[in-house]
Amino acid sequence: YMLKEIMEQPDAVSRTIEPWIKEGRADLSEVLSRDEVKNLSRFYIVACGSSYHVGVVAKYNLEKLARIPVEVVLASEFRYCNPIIDKNTLVVCISQSGETADTLEAVREAKSLGALTLAIVNVEGSSIARESDRVILTKAGPEIAVATTKAYSTQLAVTVLLALYAADCCGTLEKTEYDAVLNELLAVPDKMKQILSDKENIQRIAYQHFDNEDIFFIGRNIDYALSLEGSLKLKEISYIHSEAYAAGELKHGTISLVVKDTLVIAVASYGLLVDKTLSNAKEVQARGGHIMGITTESLRERVAAVTDEILTIPDTHEVLLASLAVLPLQLFAYYIALYRGC
Numbered sequence: 485y486m487l488k489e490i491m492e493q494p495d496a497v498s499r500t501i502e503p504w505i506k507e508g509r510a511d512l513s514e515v516l517s518r519d520e521v522k523n524l525s526r527f528y529i530v531a532c533g534s535s536y537h538v539g540v541v542a543k544y545n546l547e548k549l550a551r552i553p554v555e556v557v558l559a560s561e562f563r564y565c566n567p568i569i570d571k572n573t574l575v576v577c578i579s580q581s582g583e584t585a586d587t588l589e590a591v592r593e594a595k596s597l598g599a600l601t602l603a604i605v606n607v608e609g610s611s612i613a614r615e616s617d618r619v620i621l622t623k624a625g626p627e628i629a630v631a632t633t634k635a636y637s638t639q640l641a642v643t644v645l646l647a648l649y650a651a652d653c654c655g656t657l658e659k660t661e662y663d664a665v666l667n668e669l670l671a672v673p674d675k676m677k678q679i680l681s682d683k684e685n686i687q688r689i690a691y692q693h694f695d696n697e698d699i700f701f702i703g704r705n706i707d708y709a710l711s712l713e714g715s716l717k718l719k720e721i722s723y724i725h726s727e728a729y730a731a732g733e734l735k736h737g738t739i740s741l742v743v744k745d746t747l748v749i750a751v752a753s754y755g756l757l758v759d760k761t762l763s764n765a766k767e768v769q770a771r772g773g774h775i776m777g778i779t780t781e782s783l784r785e786r787v788a789a790v791t792d793e794i795l796t797i798p799d800t801h802e803v804l805l806a807s808l809a810v811l812p813l814q815l816f817a818y819y820i821a822l823y824r825g826c
């Protein structure tokens with residue numbers, strides 16, 4: 485089921501975004517009025533596990549496009565963090581199942597504090613969908629594998645729609661930039677197909693690494709958010725010990741865990757920060773670690789010069805990098821688990 489669901493992602497993303505694109509714009513006015521969005525003082529994004537990781541990517545994108553502050557909080561922490569909420573706060577709860585107890589409790593807490601709540605859920609009629617003020621359904625279809633893949637991708641696509649819609653309402657984005665992001669969002673399903681058609685290459689690389697006992701992921705900004713998801717997926721299904729770090733944090737202690745041949749996956753897809761991440765990759769190599777780079781086609785040469793092997797994704801707008809780069813990470817985890825007989 486996991487492989488089947490990985491392969492279903494292009495269609496799942498198309499189905500999810502299609503109802504919300506009207507006359508060349510991301511239009512969520514059926515769910516949130518333009519005035520409600522204009523008056524927002526802040527977003528909270530609340531979720532667990534992979535759905536939380538979607539929130540970590542969404543924070544970068546929402547703040548970048550709409551210039552509204554975003555707090556991303558683990559649902560299990562939300563009730564205890566004394567959130568600063570008023571009627572102009574939108575609490576976005578993300579959940580595939582719509583039944584995760586901590587996320588449901590977060591919806592209740594947010595409502596009791598007077599916030600407007602928006603659920604991004606995959607299961608119509610689920611508890612979180614019923615109890616939230618507003619709902620956007622992801623159209624991933626039933627997700628049978630416990631390791632989420634297509635739900636993650638559809639949730640991410642909805643958060644990009646939300647960022648575009650909020651930017652439109654608040655007038656924070658030039659038309660050319662708006663069009664560039666929207667066009668790249670529409671291109672995601674085809675670019676995903678391109679990555680999936682190369683899955684044998686990822687399988688070949690996974691075969692070389694399936695007997696590792698520790699695998700680290702590093703990245704900066706959205707690449708860090710992606711590292712969190714890559715690491716979770718890998719440990720969840722392969723039982724390999726794995727950690728994800730913001731690349732700049734390595735030198736503050738963690739680097740001592742890197743010894744000869746430790747595999748470190750450097751997610752370096754974000755052009756603006758690629759050299760910074762590569763400088764951390766060099767620190768890993770200085771200790772004898774083995775670096776696998778994940779980057780875009782146009783950054784291939786720069787990243788290949790520093791890494792021991794490389795996987796690439798098609799070029800896209802930075803807001804959509806996570807939507808593409810998560811696929812090789814899912815496939816890598818899947819094949820590693822398969823080779824380990826998990």
Ligand code: M6R
Pocket residue numbers: 532533534535536578579580581582583584587630631632716717720
């Ligand atoms: O159904 P939810 O999205 O609320 O579930 C939250 C997490 O349990 C979930 O995302 C979990 O981390 C994934 N199954 C990991 O692959």
